[in-house]
Amino acid sequence: MLNLAPEHHSYDMDSIKLSACFYRLINTNLLVGGKPDKRDILTLKEHGIERIINCLSPAEQDWDESSYVTGLGLKYQAFCVDKQSGINLTNAGKLKTILAACVQERVFLHCATGNRIGALIALHECRVRGKNIQEAISEGELWGLKNKKLVENALLEGEDK
DSSP, rough: EOOOOOOSOOSSSOOOOOSSOOOEEETTTTEOOOOOOHHHHHHHHHHHHHEEEEEEOGGGOOSSSHHHHHTTTTTTEEEEOOOTTSSHHHHHHHHHHHHHHTTSSEEEEEOOOSSHHHHHHHHHHTTTTOOHHHHHHHHHHHOOOTHHHHHHHHHHSSSOE
16 A cells, blocks of 8 residues: 655645555645546545546556546546557647646646656657656656656657657
8 A cells, every 4th residue: 555645735645555556646636646446436536526537548557547446426438548549649639728727726747657758748848848858857857757768769769659
């Protein structure tokens, strides 16, 4: 069990105990993490999460998360991002648009480990916001990027990977 202890929060997210490998509070309404189980989702609901955004591809989904989440009265959104071919600027832009649309809700955004979410954020930070590669990768790491190679080649080559 991981005890989430964010640096900045305005509600009781620091008491959340989740079983998955990675969780990070990005801001007061956004928690990013790894693949949750049913107990995690129930815990997230108990702590005020209103929407779950799932970035797993269908091949990675081994249970009916959508039905479970909506059955609890939470909002559910699937944003399927393949962990190999889905790390590109188009998906980075789509992710930012999705997040902007639910900025007033408390959201849990997840993939398998947080890595692909961090990679998409790093791409957006570099290509759209103009940060240098190291700054973009650092921002991606805050969001869960662990495998820098996933995004470095795309940033260095100036191509979507």
